[in-house]
Amino acid sequence: MRQLLKRHWQRWLSRRIPPAASVRLTQRRIFIVPTRVGVVFALALLLMLLAAINYQNSLAYALTFLLASVFIVAILHTYRNLAGLVLKAAGAPSVFVGEQGPFRLRLESSARAHQAITLGWPSTAYQTRDVPAQGVSECELSLPALRRGWLRPGRLRVESRFPLGILVAWSWVDLDQALLVYPQPLEGELPLAAGADDELDEQGMRAQGPGSEDFQGLKRYQPGDSKRRLHWKAYSRGQGLLVKDFAALSGREPWLDFEALAGDVELRLSLLCYWVLQLSERQQPFALCLPGQLLAPASGEQHRDACLRALALFGTPA
Amino acid sequence: MSGQADIPRISLTWLLVAQLLVIVPHLSHLPLWIVGLWLGCAAWRIQVLRMRAGYPNAWVKAGLLLGTAVGVLLSRGSLIGLDAGVVLLVAAFILKLLEMRTRRDALVVIFLGFFVVVSAYLFDDSLLAALFSLLPVTALLAALIGLQQSGVAAQPWATARLAAGLLLQAVPLMLLLFVFFPRLGPLWSLPLPSERAVSGLAESMAPADIAELSRSGGLAFRASFAGAVPPREQLYWRALTFEHFDGRRWSQSAFARLPQVPAWEKQGEPLHYSIVMQPSSQSWLFALDVAETSLENTRQMSDYRLQRGRPVERTLLYQVTSWPAAVREPAASSDSLRRVLQLPEDGDPRSRAWGAELKRQYPQPGQLVQAVLSHFNREPFGYTLRPPRLGLNSIDDFLFESRNGFCAHYAGAMTFVLRAAGIPARVVAGYQGGEYNPGGDYVQVRQFDAHAWVEYWQAGKGWVSVDPTFQVAPERIELGLEEALVDEQSFLEGSPFSPLRYRQLTWLNQLRLGWDNLNHGWQRLVLGYQGAQQLELLQRWFGRIDARVLALGLVGGGGLLLGLLALWLFKPWQRARDPQQRLFRRFERLLARHAVLRQPGEGARAFAERAALALPAQAQAIHDFAAAFEAQRYAGQEPCSALLRAHLRVLRRALPWR
Numbered sequence: 001m002r003q004l005l006k007r008h009w010q011r012w013l014s015r016r017i018p019p020a021a022s023v024r025l026t027q028r029r030i031f032i033v034p035t036r037v038g039v040v041f042a043l044a045l046l047l048m049l050l051a052a053i054n055y056q057n058s059l060a061y062a063l064t065f066l067l068a069s070v071f072i073v074a075i076l077h078t079y080r081n082l083a084g085l086v087l088k089a090a091g092a093p094s095v096f097v098g099e100q101g102p103f104r105l106r107l108e109s110s111a112r113a114h115q116a117i118t119l120g121w122p123s124t125a126y127q128t129r130d131v132p133a134q135g136v137s138e139c140e141l142s143l144p145a146l147r148r149g150w151l152r153p154g155r156l157r158v159e160s161r162f163p164l165g166i167l168v169a170w171s172w173v174d175l176d177q178a179l180l181v182y183p184q185p186l187e188g189e190l191p192l193a194a195g196a197d198d199e200l201d202e203q204g205m206r207a208q209g210p211g212s213e214d215f216q217g218l219k220r221y222q223p224g225d226s227k228r229r230l231h232w233k234a235y236s237r238g239q240g241l242l243v244k245d246f247a248a249l250s251g252r253e254p255w256l257d258f259e260a261l262a263g264d265v266e267l268r269l270s271l272l273c274y275w276v277l278q279l280s281e282r283q284q285p286f287a288l289c290l291p292g293q294l295l296a297p298a299s300g301e302q303h304r305d306a307c308l309r310a311l312a313l314f315g316t317p318a
Numbered sequence: 319m320s321g322q323a324d325i326p327r328i329s330l331t332w333l334l335v336a337q338l339l340v341i342v343p344h345l346s347h348l349p350l351w352i353v354g355l356w357l358g359c360a361a362w363r364i365q366v367l368r369m370r371a372g373y374p375n376a377w378v379k380a381g382l383l384l385g386t387a388v389g390v391l392l393s394r395g396s397l398i399g400l401d402a403g404v405v406l407l408v409a410a411f412i413l414k415l416l417e418m419r420t421r422r423d424a425l426v427v428i429f430l431g432f433f434v435v436v437s438a439y440l441f442d443d444s445l446l447a448a449l450f451s452l453l454p455v456t457a458l459l460a461a462l463i464g465l466q467q468s469g470v471a472a473q474p475w476a477t478a479r480l481a482a483g484l485l486l487q488a489v490p491l492m493l494l495l496f497v498f499f500p501r502l503g504p505l506w507s508l509p510l511p512s513e514r515a516v517s518g519l520a521e522s523m524a525p526a527d528i529a530e531l532s533r534s535g536g537l538a539f540r541a542s543f544a545g546a547v548p549p550r551e552q553l554y555w556r557a558l559t560f561e562h563f564d565g566r567r568w569s570q571s572a573f574a575r576l577p578q579v580p581a582w583e584k585q586g587e588p589l590h591y592s593i594v595m596q597p598s599s600q601s602w603l604f605a606l607d608v609a610e611t612s613l614e615n616t617r618q619m620s621d622y623r624l625q626r627g628r629p630v631e632r633t634l635l636y637q638v639t640s641w642p643a644a645v646r647e648p649a650a651s652s653d654s655l656r657r658v659l660q661l662p663e664d665g666d667p668r669s670r671a672w673g674a675e676l677k678r679q680y681p682q683p684g685q686l687v688q689a690v691l692s693h694f695n696r697e698p699f700g701y702t703l704r705p706p707r708l709g710l711n712s713i714d715d716f717l718f719e720s721r722n723g724f725c726a727h728y729a730g731a732m733t734f735v736l737r738a739a740g741i742p743a744r745v746v747a748g749y750q751g752g753e754y755n756p757g758g759d760y761v762q763v764r765q766f767d768a769h770a771w772v773e774y775w776q777a778g779k780g781w782v783s784v785d786p787t788f789q790v791a792p793e794r795i796e797l798g799l800e801e802a803l804v805d806e807q808s809f810l811e812g813s814p815f816s817p818l819r820y821r822q823l824t825w826l827n828q829l830r831l832g833w834d835n836l837n838h839g840w841q842r843l844v845l846g847y848q849g850a851q852q853l854e855l856l857q858r859w860f861g862r863i864d865a866r867v868l869a870l871g872l873v874g875g876g877g878l879l880l881g882l883l884a885l886w887l888f889k890p891w892q893r894a895r896d897p898q899q900r901l902f903r904r905f906e907r908l909l910a911r912h913a914v915l916r917q918p919g920e921g922a923r924a925f926a927e928r929a930a931l932a933l934p935a936q937a938q939a940i941h942d943f944a945a946a947f948e949a950q951r952y953a954g955q956e957p958c959s960a961l962l963r964a965h966l967r968v969l970r971r972a973l974p975w976r
Contacts, residue, residue: 037425044429048436054504056632058845059439059448063455065495067432069488070459072876076884077484083888116466163463163480 013155019174022088024110025158029171030082032075038166041071071166078167081160085114085131090138092179094308096273100142101151101179107137116162121153145181148269149316152178182308185277186270191260253297254279257289269311276311280304290314325424328477329464330367333427334360336457337415340431343438343447344408347401349393352408355386359416374417382413404437421465431458443633445840456481490879497856498871501849519557519600519747519768522569525705525712525726534765537596538749539604540838542760544590548606550751551795552642554771554783555604555763557748559621565662566712568730568745573657578620582608582780586643594841595634601626604749604763606640607783613637614850620654621744622646622781635846646781650742655775658742666713666734673738683741683776687784690732694789697721699728701791725750725794728786729770736774743774746783751798758835766799897959898950905943905966909933912973922947939969 017029034042045068052060090104107117113133120126124143131137143153159170221241235241256275261268272288279286280299287297288307293314295307325333341348341356365371374382386409387397394402411430418427435451435458459481460474467477539555560568593604603616603624610618613636615627624638661670680686698721705723708715713734716727729745736743750769752761771785788795847855856863860871906916906925914929926944930937943965949955950962 040425040429044432048432050505051436053502054506055440056501056504056848057439057443058847059443059451060436061499061501062448062492062496062844063432063436063439063451065499066455066485066488066492068495069491070484072491072880073484073488073883076880076887080887162466163484164459165462165466 010155013172014174017171017173019176021176022086023173023175024086025082025084025171025173027083029173030079030169031171032079032167032169035161035166035168038071041067041166045071070164074164074167077163078160078169080112081114081162082117082158082169082171084110084112085117085158086110087156087158087173087175089175089177092177094180094182094305094312095145096182097145097148097184099145101145101153101181102140102142103153103177103179105139105141105156105175107131107139109133109135114160116160118157118159118161120157121155122157126157143179145179148181148183148266148312150178150313151181180309180312182312183266183269183273185274186267187274188271190254190275191257191268191271192254253285253287255287255289255297258291259289265315269314273308273311276304276307325418325421326464326467327367328467328474329424329461331474332457332461332464332477333415333424333431334363336428336431336454336461337411339454339457340411340434340438341408343442343450344404344434347441348405348408349389351389351393352405352412355382355389355409356412359412363416373419379413379417382416386413400440404434404440407434407437424461424465428458428462443845445837448840448844452485456485459484487883490883491876494872494875494879496847497852498868498875500865500868501847501852503849519598519749521558521600522567523560523726523730523745523747523770524567525708525716525723525730536765537834538598538763538765538767539593539595540755540760540762540841541591541593541752542758542838542842547754547759547761548589548642550754550798551788552606553751553761554606554746554769554785555749555752556607556609556623556746557602557604558623558746559773560745560747561621561658562660563662563730563734565665568726568733571657571660573654574619574621576620579618580620580622580647581649582622582644582646584641584644586641589640589642590637591640592635592637592842594838594846595630595636597632597634598630601629603630603634603636605638607642608644608646609638609640611636611638612850633841633845635842635848635851645779647775648778648780650775650780655742658744658775659737659740661734661737666711668711668714669717669731669735670738672717673735673740676735677739683774686739686741687736687774687782690735691784691786691789694728694732694786699790701787701794725770725787728790729772732772732784732786736772741774741776743772746771746773750785750795753798755831755835755838757832758838760835760838762834762838898947898957898962901959901962901966902947905947905969908966908970908973909940922951933973936969936972939965939972943969 017023023029045064048060048064048067051057052064086108088106088108090106092101092103095101105119107114107119107129109131111134113135114131116128117131117137118126118128119139120141121143124141127139127141129137129139141153141156143151145151155172155174157170158173159168161168256272256279258268258272261271272290276286276288280301280303283299285297285299285303288295288310290310293310295303295310337356337360341353345353362371362374366373386406390402390405390409391397394405396402397406407430411427411434414423414427414430418424431454435454438447438451456478460478463477463481558570559574561571561574562569589606591606595603603611603613603626605611605624608622609624611624613624613626613634616624616636619625626634676686676689680689700722701724702722703724705727706720708720713731716723717731717735726745733743733745747768747770749763749767750771751767752763754761769787771783771787773781773783775781785795853863856867860867902922909916909929912933914925914932916925920928922944926940930940933940943962946962946965950957
């Protein structure tokens with residue numbers, strides 16, 4: 001029953017306030033009711049009225065009526081504080097799972113100032129902003145990114161209790177915002193496409209030369225490293241157990257392959273994500289191979305973003 | 319939002335200001351230690367605000383609470399009752415301000431503040447008090463607004479201006495509610511403030527024991543006449559009668575307390591007037607003889623006074639019709655006459671003898687009364703507010719020895735002598751005269767206008783009023799107390815700064831009369847606006863009055879006022895205030911007349927290109943306008959309506975007229 005009502009309510013809302021990147025709060029989109037403070041205020045007025053009646057005191061009547069009128073006039077003021085405000089989506093940069101997804105908003109005033117505008121999603125902490133007359137106020141709200149893929153925050157609550165706090169005017173705004181959540185990067189073995197192993201051996205050696213920069217082509221073995229990457233030649237020279245750190249590789253583009261990994265899908269995506277970031281940071285061209293999707297070897301931010309996007313959206317309905 | 323958040327600085331500032339403003343009107347009737355408590359707590363709270371002190375801990379709070387309760391108990395004698403209740407309310411307001419930390423606490427303080435303002439009205443509901451109370455109300459509202467402000471950018475004065483603006487905008491609606499909201503009678507009885515009502519009238523009088531009578535200039539009542547104001551010497555305002563004399567003290571007879579409608583006939587022209595009476599804590603009203611009033615719960619008693627069911631604790635407005643020429647009780651029962659012939663068992667032998675002698679001399683009661691009056695007139699009697707104390711036989715002492723006194727002496731002595739002569743008589747207490755206020759066309763009667771006179775009964779003529787004081791000091795009746803006391807200088811001795819003492823200063827006197835006029839209007843129109851007045855006013859405006867008219871007036875009037883306020887607040891006619899936007903609309907309308915309609919969401923450029931295709935002959939003009947509009951709107955060019963208007967004009971001329 002509640003679910004049904006909720007669906008009904010959402011449908012009604014999206015008819016009334018259709019999603020858009022820029023929403024102007026107008027009469028049809030603002031709701032207003034007394035707050036709990038307002039109810040207490042009304043009760044206090046009732047007590048004053050009782051005092052006025054029992055003491056037959058005209059001034060007590062007058063003050064009661066004055067405050068009651070203030071209550072009613074405050075409806076207009078509370079509404080006015082929200083009316084005419086324009087909310088615009090101002091971008092939502094991508095984040096990784098486990099981070100806070102920032103949604104940027106612009107509050108624009110077309111005429112008068114709007115004070116103490118509170119914004120937020122019901123599940124998060126609300127933020128309060130003042131918007132100067134004919135001015136702009138920026139606001140960044142964040143939601144925890146729990147799952148990869150598109151993060152759609154749902155309807156944003158915009159409310160204002162200004163000036164008296166006895167009434168609350170609010171609107172549910174859908175700025176049609178979405179934020180891409182990449183998988184959480186997890187450090188782990190390099191998921192190379194099968195068959196590239198032998199060549200890597202050579203390249204690993206090469207990287208050890210004087211030309212190598214701030215990293216080692218080989219690093220000390222740690223439990224969990226793939227045994228396939230143990231550098232046996234070094235071991236036989238008595239240099240201990242070393243692992244080929246493919247990061248040192250240059251010249252040939254590594255192919256990051258989903259199929260080369262074991263484990264569940266999310267884990268594999270996380271590992272791939274880690275390597276996409278690592279390789280991009282070193283400006284090493286690489287290719288990404290996902291089932292049914294291949295991103296040709298390249299480097300640069302664009303390539304990285306395309307790869308991350310592919311990882312984020314892997315297996316999700318487009 | 320959360321009630322736990324800190325109180326914004328602005329709100330706190332205004333709360334401290336509000337506290338001062340809320341408490342000031344109470345100072346006159348609060349015990350002094352409350353002021354000490356307030357100053358201490360305010361200083362402490364300010365130190366907390368400046369981070370120089372901490373909040374009181376639980377022990378300190380408990381101690382303060384207990385101390386306050388004990389203080390109230392000591393200074394008010396009880397913890398219940400209105401006086402103690404108000405002290406407790408103010409104390410709670412002070413202590414809560416000290417310990418408040420969160421927004422919820424601040425809300426409690428603000429609501430308490432409103433209650434303290436209301437409680438001040440019970441003690442003082444004058445025009446000045448009402449105007450002053452707008453200050454604390456504004457400050458409390460400012461504190462309420464401050465709670466909603468984030469605090470960094472907000473300015474205290476801007477917040478107060480907003481609060482004052484809200485109040486101002488609420489005024490029309492408040493007036494509507496005030497006029498139309500139905501007034502009910504008290505739902506249950508409540509204690510009233512113990513009024514220190516100064517009255518020139520007491521329930522009994524013992525002139526022999528008064529060495530000095532200093533009367534206050536306090537207001538007793540004001541009377542507005544529907545027609546011409548009768549001359550001063552006819553203004554004898556009856557309050558009550560004294561029929562019983564015990565040798566020193568005149569008092570009301572027990573019989574006078576019984577409601578018994580006396581026999582009287584309406585004769586002559588009636589006088590219509592209304593009286594706004596100050597609280598007296600007594601239940602008798604003031605009126606000229608013989609009076610009828612429409613006031614509920616009020617009746618005429620056997621001695622023609624008007625008696626209300628309960629004491630007058632609030633300013634009271636009532637309408638009276640009086641028939642000065644009425645004949646009162648032409649045929650009285652012997653029972654009631656015996657009561658007004660009562661004399662003490664013994665004492666005052668010389669007066670009794672004089673009475674008996676007069677009776678022998680003048681068989682006609684009328685002649686006898688005249689003889690007594692002319693005796694007062696002829697013999698060296700004097701009028702003074704500093705009479706000598708009188709001995710055991712007070713009437714004898716006054717009539718034959720001291721021969722100096724004020725109205726109570728003369729009225730008492732004359733009644734005594736008349737009774738000794740076998741004429742039924744009694745003392746009437748009330749007010750005489752009053753000051754005419756030409757600005758407001760009403761008579762104001764003050765406590766020093768209190769007076770006592772005599773009425774005697776004569777078969778066939780009924781009760782007749784006479785005033786022995788008039789024989790001694792006619793200026794007291796014709797001009798007022800001040801003139802009667804020119805030599806003695808005892809007029810308002812106790813209050814050297816009373817403006818009444820400086821009536822010879824014309825401008826001051828005019829100021830005083832004007833101010834009094836204002837207060838009179840305030841009392842009649844605002845304070846007196848209760849049940850009967852409301853009905854009368856509404857009936858005058860709307861003819862018939864019932865629940866439907868009231869509801870219609872409230873809802874209809876309220877809707878209208880709110881609509882006007884909304885218009886004024888939102889100014890919908892200024893919506894397209896942006897001149898470029900307005901000119902673009904005109905551009906749109908112009909092209910619409912030539913069947914080129916802008917699609918929803920179509921940009922200025924796209925629209926112009928489409929229009930140029932549709933109207934190739936005017937393409938240049940259309941492009942010019944669109945380009946200028948775009949440049950000003952989006953390319954940061956200086957807005958220039960004149961340029962746009964010029965382009966529009968060119969386009970209009972290029973287009974065939976349609």
